[in-house]
Amino acid sequence: MNLFASDLDRTLIYSKRALHEMETPWNESMIGVEVKNGEPVSYMTKDSYDLLKEIATKHFFVPVTTRTYEQYKRIFIFNEEMPMTYCVTSNGAKIHYKGELVKEWAQTIHTRLKEDCMEKGELLQKLQIYSLHGELKIADNLFFYYVLKTNIDEDIKRELIQVAIENGWNISLQGRKLYFMPKPICKGEAIKYIIEREGVEKSIGAGDSLLDLPFLNNCKIGYIPRHGELTLEKIKNPTQHLTIQKGAFAGEEIVRNVHKQFIC
Template sequence: MTALLACDLDQTLIFSRHHFHLVPGVPEPEIALVERIDGVPSAYSSAASLRLLAALHRTAVFVPVTTRTLAQYQRIDLGVRPRYAVAANGGHLLVDGVPDPAWAAEVAARLAGACAPLAEMAALAGELGAEEWVRLVREADGLFVYLVAHTREAIPDLTRVAERVAAGGWALSRQGRKVYLVPEPLTKQTAVAEVARRAGATRVFAAGDSVLDLPMLTAADRAVRPAHGELHEQGWQAPHLTVTGARGLLAADELLGLLDAWVRSPCTAAPSTAAPSTAAPSTAAPVQP
């Protein structure tokens, strides 16, 4: 049986130092730099996570799945070279590191007429960009737009914005200092399903922390989310979901350990209880909303 592991990156497998969330006084685990931006260290994983990931890469089809643009994804080095990867929230399907043009054409055809055009949402983002809380507005690979706030705390209530976005067939997701406006038909899950088809996967396991991961997590045979992030703040649960006990950097070690156990187990059944299982508490500090 072939197992596929669809894993979100930011705040699931990789973290800035600001998001380690370790208890003060507890020794920092051995870490590894996985991303630089203009030569400056930006993101890290624990050494334990990278060892687990290397082992999983040998026993399953590991698929990094990210909302990052292609260029942003290509900055990351996890020490493995996955056969498949998904970037731009499903807009790019990479095979051996190269975007598949046939997939890009399929995505363009799917979006055409199914939702408001990018220009309309870019205009809305431009309106928001004039507000004091917004640091910058960016278009992502001609597929969606996102805003970066000066601080997470400065982001106002965006309920009415979300309603305007939804009316156009788009979705709003708030992740840390970033606010994403993404077409509803553009999902990580659609790309993951295509990878599973190509790889002949018989089991699919998924890990992620945000609303944009939700379709992928929902469709998986088993899913795990860390005890931090957008989905944790919303209290999302599902019968086949496990929530880590750890938060921040240590949550990645825990969820990769779970994925390894699921890959090794011949049984793929979800937990029998309606509520998700939750691992034992760890030494990670609570994440502030």
């Protein structure tokens, strides 16, 4: 069995804000895939949707996201229109199999959090001296992020990285969102668990941020959109490839490549 594991926001699906930032504004080739308060809020191109649906019908397609499970369920195409055996949410802290939480994995994460990193409340206290301008949000009582109102200074970012690392955490800046993530909560470990559990033969991954890199490294082939946080890093793994396109068309390019490898 083959597996395609992909980040969602700014990799496969895009808000109008994200499309605008990437200078690839919404157009009629894009369809709504997520609804919030009765309105579409995220999009894919129609070709991307059609190809992904075919992949998901014949192979394991695993959405991998920093979203909580409740936020993930707003993406109705994965709950109503495409067959999902697995999904990875909360950055790898939770794995659902056919809609049910994998308790073995949840217990593994719980144990690692106790042993390997500072409690989030203590880290938040350490961060108070930086006066981060933005709204603080706590996700699943596991990790947190700031929705920034202003750009963060590079010197401050380097200091924050150091503070995080010293206390068993990682950070990632995705658009306006600055994530603080405990090291045990890792998309890469979650995907590794699924690959081993299912005896996957060929695995392809796609993601745009530093939080995605661990699971890209656990896949035999990786695709990186030419607009994300990872484009600022030197890609050392020869099996990982940058897209030519940006925005939703990068997402379509990724799905086309996966479709060629799996279907053709």
